[in-house]
Amino acid sequence: MKIDIGSRIFAVIDIGTNSIRLAVVRVEADQRFTILAQHREVVRLGEGEFETNQMTPEAIRRGALVCAKFAEVARGFGAEEIVALATSAAREAENREEFIERVREQADIEVRIISGVEEARLIWLGVSSGIDLQGRKALLIDIGGGSTEVIIGNEKEYLLLDSLKLGAIRLSNKFFPHTAAYTAEDFKLVQNHVRGVATQIQRRVAGVGFDIAMGSAGTITTLGDIISRMTGEAREGGRNLTFTQKDLRSVMEMLYRLPLEERRRVPGMDVNRADIILGGGAIILTLMEMFGIERMTVSERGLRDGILLDHLLKEEATRAQFEAVGVRKRSILQLARACNYEEEHALFTAKVALQIFDELRLLGEHSYGDAERELLEYGAITHDIGNFLSHSNHQKHAYYLVRNSDLLGFNDTEIDIIANVALYHRKGFPKKKHENLFSLNRFERRIVSVLAAILRVAEGIDRSHLGAVKDIRVTLNKHPRRFELTLFADSDCQMEIWGVENNRDLFEEMFGAPLTVHAEPLKSAP
Numbered sequence: 001m002k003i004d005i006g007s008r009i010f011a012v013i014d015i016g017t018n019s020i021r022l023a024v025v026r027v028e029a030d031q032r033f034t035i036l037a038q039h040r041e042v043v044r045l046g047e048g049e050f051e052t053n054q055m056t057p058e059a060i061r062r063g064a065l066v067c068a069k070f071a072e073v074a075r076g077f078g079a080e081e082i083v084a085l086a087t088s089a090a091r092e093a094e095n096r097e098e099f100i101e102r103v104r105e106q107a108d109i110e111v112r113i114i115s116g117v118e119e120a121r122l123i124w125l126g127v128s129s130g131i132d133l134q135g136r137k138a139l140l141i142d143i144g145g146g147s148t149e150v151i152i153g154n155e156k157e158y159l160l161l162d163s164l165k166l167g168a169i170r171l172s173n174k175f176f177p178h179t180a181a182y183t184a185e186d187f188k189l190v191q192n193h194v195r196g197v198a199t200q201i202q203r204r205v206a207g208v209g210f211d212i213a214m215g216s217a218g219t220i221t222t223l224g225d226i227i228s229r230m231t232g233e234a235r236e237g238g239r240n241l242t243f244t245q246k247d248l249r250s251v252m253e254m255l256y257r258l259p260l261e262e263r264r265r266v267p268g269m270d271v272n273r274a275d276i277i278l279g280g281g282a283i284i285l286t287l288m289e290m291f292g293i294e295r296m297t298v299s300e301r302g303l304r305d306g307i308l309l310d311h312l313l314k315e316e317a318t319r320a321q322f323e324a325v326g327v328r329k330r331s332i333l334q335l336a337r338a339c340n341y342e343e344e345h346a347l348f349t350a351k352v353a354l355q356i357f358d359e360l361r362l363l364g365e366h367s368y369g370d371a372e373r374e375l376l377e378y379g380a381i382t383h384d385i386g387n388f389l390s391h392s393n394h395q396k397h398a399y400y401l402v403r404n405s406d407l408l409g410f411n412d413t414e415i416d417i418i419a420n421v422a423l424y425h426r427k428g429f430p431k432k433k434h435e436n437l438f439s440l441n442r443f444e445r446r447i448v449s450v451l452a453a454i455l456r457v458a459e460g461i462d463r464s465h466l467g468a469v470k471d472i473r474v475t476l477n478k479h480p481r482r483f484e485l486t487l488f489a490d491s492d493c494q495m496e497i498w499g500v501e502n503n504r505d506l507f508e509e510m511f512g513a514p515l516t517v518h519a520e521p522l523k524s525a526p
Helices: 057-076 090-093 096-107 116-128 169-173 184-208 217-231 245-258 260-264 278-292 304-312 317-322 327-338 343-362 372-384 396-403 412-422 440-461 494-501 505-511
Strands: 009-014 019-027 032-041 081-086 111-115 137-142 148-154 156-162 212-216 242-244 295-298 467-479 481-489 516-523
Touching: 009 057, 009 304, 019 057, 019 304, 032 505, 057 096, 081 090, 081 304, 090 096, 090 111, 090 116, 096 111, 116 148, 116 156, 116 212, 137 217, 137 278, 137 372, 137 440, 148 184, 148 260, 148 278, 148 372, 156 169, 169 184, 184 245, 184 278, 212 217, 212 260, 212 278, 217 242, 217 245, 217 278, 217 295, 242 245, 245 278, 245 295, 327 343, 327 372, 343 372, 343 440, 343 467, 372 396, 372 412, 372 440, 396 412, 412 440, 440 494, 440 505, 481 494, 494 516, 505 516
Parallel strands: 009 081, 081 111, 137 212, 212 295, 481 516
Antiparallel strands: 009 019, 019 032, 137 148, 148 156, 242 295, 467 481
16 A cells, blocks of 8 residues: 555554444644544453453453454554553453453553543543534533443533443443343333432533533444434434434333344344443433433544544644644545645635625625635535546536535535535536435525535636636626626736636526626736
């Protein structure tokens, strides 16, 4: 595999109580990073441990074997460093040194065992890096096999970190050891246990407060999938999955009444999690009741993402870049760079598009604000990424890439708008009958049309991809109504004039007046 000069590769292994996860990452010289591989294996490292405080020989064997296989994969990609962190199962086991030594012998890596609070910090780092909090406080609940982490934070810092000895495997082994169905009384007994353990954290959560609630890790993801199938609210790609306390209670009442084999066949169920879903479900339902959470959003990110980011942020350049750019723009730029976009042209086009947007707003030609302006910028940055697949119809490829990428911090509607703005940057008029616009309402379709019209003109202004135009000005003559676009340049820009003239059709349609364009020397720019 060819590696760019200046890049390096490292790997992260998250050794959890239920699963072991691997991520192999390439970091470029400019601090961009690309995930090369991700794997997960269910090992049940904590199986049978919490009653004896001993990892079983079989669990140690399984865990060491998977670590060795993951280390082999990482080195196959050229990883120079492998960071391995272990959580609850290893943390509480009296024979943890036996496991660490076994991994050292078989995988030639050093396992570091982290505390519950450090685990909570890393989980918050991983999850919060993928959401746009916009001044809000978020409560995050992460249910692992042996522990549950509860965190409250804002966009700058965490405000509360705690780790509870409540986990899907821990409680399932204790309260749901059989494959038969259970009763409401059985389930209530587990909930009472959770309340007893979480009483102190309940008071702290109430004292700090929160605006939104999120959940992460396999138990909550699985329950979210089951609920979405039952309610018909499944989202494409699993983005922005949410569920209510009421829906979760109904699902849990259904699940504990089913024997294990039937539980495995429930739509949305992860078959490897069916035997521990009751313990995990009891935790999340009880905590939602205790904290007053009516609706929870599912996050696909977690501890592994936090370990990765924590390692990257140890370097000053990466930390400065991370702090300077918000999660949404960071996600857009990562997609564009992964598609080898033409950076200078994309950023120039975005700058010009935003200038046109601002001048039209000053002229009173639209009433859109910062939210739409931001979507225009991201549509401009990604408008040509389809060239990564093929220049022919690259606008359609750009739509596909944006629509189907795991962009962080966005909701489905925002991603739809960005993808469609990129789609219509070249030709065609957005119409209600177009399949790609079905999920947008009338107001959202108009946003697409207006932003695409502006982007189409901005694209024409850099027709040569040389950045020849140094400044622009948009004016409006009212009698007769006509827009005038002045291009200021210190060199010939006839190609740019042609570019605008060939791309002004949608603009004229949306703003109801012809658009003329001419060039003037840069020294005459206002």
